[in-house]
Amino acid sequence: MILNHLTPQQGEKRRSFRSYVERALMPHAHRFDTEQAISREVVSSLAGQGYIGASVPEALGGRGLAPVDYGLLSEELGRACQSIRNFVAVQDMVVHSIEKWGTAPQKERWLPSIIAGETVAAFALTEPHVGSDAAAVETIAIEADKEYVLNGTKKWISFAQLADLFLVFAQLDGRHTAFLLERDTEGLRVEPIDGLLGLRGSMLGRLRLEDCRVPAENLVGGPGLGLAFVASSALDLGRYSTAWGSVGLSQACLDACVEYCGRRTQYGTEIKNHQLVQRMLADMITDITAARLLCHHAGVSKDKADMNAANHTLMAKYRASTVAVRVASDAVQIHGAQGIGAESSVQRHYRDAKVMEIIEGTTQIQQTLIGQFAVSAARSAPPLSV
Template sequence: MTHAADPAGVPDAAEFALAVRGEAAAWDRSGTLPEQVRKAVARAGLLGIGLPERYGGSGGGPAELGEVCAEIGGVCSALRGLLTVQEMVAAALLRWGTAAQRAQWLPQLARGDRFAAFAATEAGAGTDLAGVQTRIDEDGDHLVVTGRKLWITFGRTAEVFLVLGRTAGRPSAVLVEGDRAGVHRKPVEGQLGMRAAEIAHVDFDTVRVPRDHLVGPPGIGLTHVVGTALDHGRYTVAWGCVGMAEACLDTAADHAVHRLQRGVALAEHQLVRAELARAAVQAGAARELCARAGRLRGQGDPSAVTETVVAKYAAAGAATAVAGAAVQTLGAAGIAPDSLAGRFFRDAKVMELIEGSQFVSELHIGDRLLRRHGYRPAPAERTRTVIQEGPR
């Protein structure tokens, strides 16, 4: 895997990834990420890459965060998912939380004292989160959270949830600790991919939290708080997909060189070389688009949001295509139990759904392109805002 040298203060994700690489298949089989692994991630300093040092983070920029997610993504999508949800909640608090909230929660997230989850999706609100029905009712000095959230990554074990709901009809976001009365979790097992991500459906049954757990005022919970979290998550997923694609490419190329049929290496066949060539171009293009998005994010460029959508769209597509090519090249070895290519083949399809599906991304990208040329859709043709779908 090609990656830039980490600056001082940013942990070496490549070293950590190498140390746990041999364990990822077992996590996938068991459908869980062991607690000792989560703690090891925290000790390695990988949970606060994008947070300022004053909050216990590494102070890394978008480029450093991206490379970390690529390294971890090339080993285990669920492990990268742990970094993603932690970064999503932290990014929302860093941007929209009060000074007191940042001082209280961000160091805990950076140290791994609390592991976070992002609770937005509902039965009637997946692609269109404006349709959430979870209530966040005001009750004196407290808020009361009532609703059911679906497909929550690390929902089984999270110690704090960032929950999207409605307060007096206005979109709101609130922090809910996982051990509060009324929080009930239903594990999801056997899903297509990200099987070690401990996904759960979570019921919030009149859960009472202090009023100071509200992140931002009512009305900006979706467009600002959750929007920031999703944009951040989309970026980390994109880089994770780059890692998946590069890992699959390396696996397939190594197999093609060393697998002999009648004394002839697979690499001698033109069709195999062509398949690997296409995969190499797709993986390389995805990396460059992610790097461009990272540069724009670091510069605070307004186009960074759309370019992040572009990067995630390309990287998820590349991960799916390259994983498929790897399975095809490996043949029976690609579909064998514990095959990295087979595991990433399943995971990659999930990546094409989360943080805005490929269809949703195409609408967003196409709309922004046409608007630069003066296009304004008629009211009846405008699609509803669609920014999230599936587990994250």
């Protein structure tokens, strides 16, 4: 693995993340996938390490991780289990929303319990008919006597089966608005969604909201700020985690292939000596290195508050997720029949990789946004001197 671009402090943090992942998560990743669930014990373990809300300032209970450090954590979690990486990302998206846009009472009530793993949160934006076009949410909120009444359906909500608290997005008088909705709210039903292609441990669910009454103090960020501010900044964090997690998945595939190629013999030699296998390994390590550097660049941009940091994250997520699909596909190919077996880690990575091209903005949405950025960047670029 090429890590010369990391500082000694970043390298030490990465080693700490990796040590925990290999000890506490990697041995159980297959079980999370087959059982399609993670446990509260895993949540407590992650919280005990300070990995939930890790980028939150220490004064608010987090570890204050810088963007690159947080990316390294996401990569290591993704190298072990995408469902766990997704869990941490979802908690952080809600934590980030409350930290950045919530009121002082909301921060005091919810941040400590989410960061401690006592409260599991879910980010409820997607609906049966609304995915990439988030502005078109159909869930409706109506103001009624210091409360809001919510009606609608949310679908594909990660960890809905486990969540105690939902950050729900709805239309309030035609304005995109965010609300905190507790699980025991009357009128809220959570229905499990099983049998996913990948990220099977993410415990997805459908939310049915029927006259759910939400206290006025549970409104996050004010009316009309739900999409442009609350959701957009949270989704940027989600994309950043997904980008680094895709690199981790790709690295796990490469590691598995190198180990397998060194012991599998065909035609009188290890398959690592076959030129076509060497070509796949060469493409893997080159593409992984490029994707990792794009992620690192996005992290540095965030750390410096670069005005194009969000676009750099888009590019990192786009490239890293597409690389993950290619690398995982080649990993299955290299493993042959062993690669499609139920116990194979690369077949799990292959299924998870495809999901990475869909969550937090599909590949096609990323391409559209990056293409628009390319045009604007070219127009604003200074002329080259001769």
